[in-house]
Amino acid sequence: MEIAGQNPDIISARDLGLVACNRCAKVWPAGTQTCARCGSRIVARDTKSLQRVWALWLVGLMCYVPANVYPMLRTRTLLSVQEDTIVGGAIELVHHGAIGIAIIILVASVVIPLAKFMAIAFLAISVTRVSTVSKHQRQRLYEVVEYIGRWSMIDIFVVAILSSLVQLNTLAAINPGRASLFFALSVIFTMLSAQAFDSRMIWDLQTKPEGSSAND
Amino acid sequence: MTETPPPVAIENVRKSLLARISMVWAIPFLALAIALFVAWQAYDARGPLIEIEFADGAGIAKRETELRYRDVSVGVVENVTFSSGLGSVVAHVRLDKAVAPYVDAGSTFWVVRPELTARGISGLDTVLSGVYIEGSWDSTIGPARSRFKGAVEAPLFQSGQKGLQLALRTTPGGTMTDKSPILFRGIEVGRVGKARISQQGSFAIAEAIIYNDYSHLISPSTRFWETSGFTFSVGPSGAEIDFSSFATLVGGGLTFDTFVSGGDPVEDGTVFEVFADEPSARNSLFNASEVETLEMRVVFDGNIAGLAVDAPVELSGLKIGKVQSVSGVIDANAFGDNRVRLNAILSIQPARLGLQDEVTPEAALRFLEARIQEGLRARLASASLLTGGLKIELLQVDDAPPAPFVTGEGIVPIIPTTQSEISDAAATVEGVFNRINNLPIEELLNSAIDFLNSAEAFVSDEDLRETPQDLRALLGDVRGIVTSQDVQDIPGTLNAAIGRFETLLTQLEQDQLTTRLATAVDAAADAARGVTASVEGVPALVSELEAVAAKAKALPLDQLTTQLTALTTSADEILGTEAARQLPADLGAALNEINATLAELRRGGAVTNINATLESTRQAADAVATSTQDLPALVDRIRRVFDQASATIAGYNKGETLSRDAQAALRDISKAADAMTSLARMLERNPDALIRGR
Numbered sequence: 001m002e003i004a005g006q007n008p009d010i011i012s013a014r015d016l017g018l019v020a021c022n023r024c025a026k027v028w029p030a031g032t033q034t035c036a037r038c039g040s041r042i043v044a045r046d047t048k049s050l051q052r053v054w055a056l057w058l059v060g061l062m063c064y065v066p067a068n069v070y071p072m073l074r075t076r077t078l079l080s081v082q083e084d085t086i087v088g089g090a091i092e093l094v095h096h097g098a099i100g101i102a103i104i105i106l107v108a109s110v111v112i113p114l115a116k117f118m119a120i121a122f123l124a125i126s127v128t129r130v131s132t133v134s135k136h137q138r139q140r141l142y143e144v145v146e147y148i149g150r151w152s153m154i155d156i157f158v159v160a161i162l163s164s165l166v167q168l169n170t171l172a173a174i175n176p177g178r179a180s181l182f183f184a185l186s187v188i189f190t191m192l193s194a195q196a197f198d199s200r201m202i203w204d205l206q207t208k209p210e211g212s213s214a215n216d
Numbered sequence: 217m218t219e220t221p222p223p224v225a226i227e228n229v230r231k232s233l234l235a236r237i238s239m240v241w242a243i244p245f246l247a248l249a250i251a252l253f254v255a256w257q258a259y260d261a262r263g264p265l266i267e268i269e270f271a272d273g274a275g276i277a278k279r280e281t282e283l284r285y286r287d288v289s290v291g292v293v294e295n296v297t298f299s300s301g302l303g304s305v306v307a308h309v310r311l312d313k314a315v316a317p318y319v320d321a322g323s324t325f326w327v328v329r330p331e332l333t334a335r336g337i338s339g340l341d342t343v344l345s346g347v348y349i350e351g352s353w354d355s356t357i358g359p360a361r362s363r364f365k366g367a368v369e370a371p372l373f374q375s376g377q378k379g380l381q382l383a384l385r386t387t388p389g390g391t392m393t394d395k396s397p398i399l400f401r402g403i404e405v406g407r408v409g410k411a412r413i414s415q416q417g418s419f420a421i422a423e424a425i426i427y428n429d430y431s432h433l434i435s436p437s438t439r440f441w442e443t444s445g446f447t448f449s450v451g452p453s454g455a456e457i458d459f460s461s462f463a464t465l466v467g468g469g470l471t472f473d474t475f476v477s478g479g480d481p482v483e484d485g486t487v488f489e490v491f492a493d494e495p496s497a498r499n500s501l502f503n504a505s506e507v508e509t510l511e512m513r514v515v516f517d518g519n520i521a522g523l524a525v526d527a528p529v530e531l532s533g534l535k536i537g538k539v540q541s542v543s544g545v546i547d548a549n550a551f552g553d554n555r556v557r558l559n560a561i562l563s564i565q566p567a568r569l570g571l572q573d574e575v576t577p578e579a580a581l582r583f584l585e586a587r588i589q590e591g592l593r594a595r596l597a598s599a600s601l602l603t604g605g606l607k608i609e610l611l612q613v614d615d616a617p618p619a620p621f622v623t624g625e626g627i628v629p630i631i632p633t634t635q636s637e638i639s640d641a642a643a644t645v646e647g648v649f650n651r652i653n654n655l656p657i658e659e660l661l662n663s664a665i666d667f668l669n670s671a672e673a674f675v676s677d678e679d680l681r682e683t684p685q686d687l688r689a690l691l692g693d694v695r696g697i698v699t700s701q702d703v704q705d706i707p708g709t710l711n712a713a714i715g716r717f718e719t720l721l722t723q724l725e726q727d728q729l730t731t732r733l734a735t736a737v738d739a740a741a742d743a744a745r746g747v748t749a750s751v752e753g754v755p756a757l758v759s760e761l762e763a764v765a766a767k768a769k770a771l772p773l774d775q776l777t778t779q780l781t782a783l784t785t786s787a788d789e790i791l792g793t794e795a796a797r798q799l800p801a802d803l804g805a806a807l808n809e810i811n812a813t814l815a816e817l818r819r820g821g822a823v824t825n826i827n828a829t830l831e832s833t834r835q836a837a838d839a840v841a842t843s844t845q846d847l848p849a850l851v852d853r854i855r856r857v858f859d860q861a862s863a864t865i866a867g868y869n870k871g872e873t874l875s876r877d878a879q880a881a882l883r884d885i886s887k888a889a890d891a892m893t894s895l896a897r898m899l900e901r902n903p904d905a906l907i908r909g910r
Binding site for chain 1: 236237238240241243244247248251280
């Protein structure tokens with residue numbers, strides 16, 4: 001693939017007048033509207049893909065703001081009630097000397113989501129413009145984003161598990177904060193956004209000028 | 217390759233602008249709309265910010281400390297700052313919009329902290345959750361306000377807690393427990409708030425609330441009293457300790473009762489007095505004048521030790537009140553120097569002043585004011601010589617210097633004073649003690665010790681110690697005599713003799729001797745009568761005898777007396793001889809003989825003999841009766857003899873020559889007298905001789 005990526009004479013299925021079903025991967029002649037095997041709709045390129053990406057990306061970003069402003073965990077012990085935001089909790093952990101855990105939390109809850117936002121935005125922009133990054137790298141980036149996106153939910157899992165386990169009535173109780181909902185929504189929307197991205201477009205735009213220049 | 221563009225072109229044509237825009241854009245717009253709506257709603261729901269000023273910010277934390285109303289959070293402290301000049305702490309509280317209108321000018325705020333009191337622990341939840349600010353306001357919307365001053369402690373009247381608001385004040389000289397529950401039959405029906413001391417210090421007054429459910433229990437005749445502390449009594453059923461509840465034991469409390477039923481319900485603000493105990497509360501009800509007293513005060517200079525609370529206040533010797541409190545007072549403005557003066561508050565009972573029209577404190581004040589203008593003054597006087605206690609006397613002082621009399625609302629009028637008259641009982645008592653001190657007690661004790669020493673020496677003397685032994689020996693001898701067989705036999709012998717005599721008498725009775733005896737007795741009576749008649753001449757004889765005796769008295773009788781004494785002594789000696797001691801034994805023998813004789817008598821038909829004897833007795837008595845008829849003549853003759861004798865004695869006085877004859881005559885007379893004496897003795901010893909004729 002690396003070699004192929006560098007290779008200018010890569011031809012896409014579309015160039016060959018073929019279209020594959022996204023669901024069952026059966027290849028049909030271009031222009032086929034419905035997959036005869038699984039019955040799903042077949043489009044060569046999803047033209048509204050970028051719109052969906054941006055829309056969902058925007059919602060994800062909107063949710064990410066309250067997810068960081070509001071407290072994530074509400075820890076009530078016998079004597080006090082503590083509410084920690086994501087970053088605040090990490091700082092608290094650093095103060096207590098648990099730097100490792102703090103780094104994990106920061107990476108899982110701050111770095112990865114932010115990187116995802118940036119990666120999706122980059123991909124969405126790169127398909128509309130000429131990019132210096134090679135198609136293969138972008139394809140790899142897309143795959144990584146898609147793969148890693150679900151791991152952002154680890155924070156939500158921690159909150160969910162703690163909330164269900166630590167319920168000792170008056171002694172101590174941990175409840176999810178308002179941020180956890182927004183964080184979950186943020187993760188969900190970024191995942192949907194990443195999924196909405198039609199990775200085939202990575203290959204299109206740059207092949208077109210290449211193709212046209214080559215063809216013309 | 218050429219086929220590809222047309223379908224693209226067709227597609228481009230086919231799709232309208234609207235179709236090109238994905239429906240997914242609705243999601244971010246919806247999210248935005250929701251966010252905006254939520255933001256607006258949050259902003260809209262935000263209530264106003266109020267500032268509450270506290271003396272300190274103990275436990276008040278930003279964004280944590282809540283404002284509560286009826287234990288429900290209605291706001292939160294957003295910020296804690298200092299007031300300008302760092303004089304106090306200002307808590308900025310964001311109110312809930314719903315309650316904000318009610319937080320008006322009449323609201324009060326205080327910090328609820330954990331508190332441990334005798335009644336229990338309050339605000340325990342704040343130990344864990346931290347303090348909170350409690351607010352209290354009524355349920356009507358008033359003029360808004362945003363700056364408040366926090367109260368130091370929870371107010372007594374919390375809005376929503378409806379009740380009858382009263383004021384309780386102490387009785388003169390009484391005490392009161394403030395911040396305590398009011399119990400009725402052991403149930404808390406109200407509370408007393410913090411008490412204030414009146415300006416003059418003469419009483420304390422506190423606000424109190426009776427909860428609405430119980431306010432009907434209060435009527436004008438209700439009396440309050442203290443239940444704090446406990447009573448301890450020892451009675452027939454054992455020791456008894458009594459207290460109403462642990463809370464009142466430690467923290468005090470009040471209770472009340474309405475002793476007289478009926479009465480209108482009281483209104484808010486009514487003042488009641490708190491009595492020390494139930495009896496005094498009960499008594500106060502039936503003695504209204506005791507309650508409505510007139511307060512006046514007297515300021516004394518100088519030494520006033522001895523004036524105590526409850527000391528009597530007298531007007532012309534009649535008690536009209538008592539001293540309610542005694543305190544020192546320093547008032548340079550009023551008295552001109554900084555010396556401590558005695559300030560005695562008097563409570564005067566108008567009823568005792570004998571006012572005619574109305575018995576009220578006001579009338580009493582007017583009366584006293586008039587009297588003071590005329591010269592009524594107060595002074596200290598001794599109430600008790602023993603204790604040195606003082607009383608206050610009001611008395612009329614002529615040409616007293618005029619004194620200002622200030623009355624008015626809230627002013628306790630002063631009664632001017634005059635020279636105190638304190639009899640120095642203490643000094644007198646001291647004098648007495650001095651005199652006792654000066655008594656020669658030591659010398660007295662010394663001589664007492666000396667006396668006791670010599671007494672001891674005497675007692676420990678050997679001879680004296682032996683005296684009891686001698687006595688014992690003597691007693692032993694006496695016992696020997698008493699227990700001797702002869703003495704002990706006497707009663708038995710006597711008994712036997714009496715027994716026989718009784719049988720003899722019975723026999724006499726059986727032989728119907730009584731009638732004869734009666735005749736004999738009659739004869740004897742006749743004889744006695746004769747004697748009585750003949751005795752009539754005796755007084756003259758006696759006077760003669762007296763005359764003789766008087767003359768005889770003149771004779772030297774001393775020698776005779778000494779002779780008599782000697783005779784007596786010898787008689788004593790005779791009695792002390794062995795023969796005399798043998799007398800009891802002889803007596804016993806004689807009695808035995810008598811017994812034997814009596815037995816013989818009984819045996820030998822003595823009765824007939826006796827009969828004869830009685831007969832002769834009667835005859836003898838008759839003879840005596842006849843002979844006594846001759847007695848007057850005899851007496852006459854004796855008188856003549858006495859006359860002669862006295863003449864002779866007179867002659868003896870005249871001349872010594874006759875003395876020998878006279879002495880002979882006297883000797884004769886003496887012999888005759890002796891003979892008569894012996895006869896008389898014989899008759900004395902044996903009266904029977906007259907009867908028996910022997």
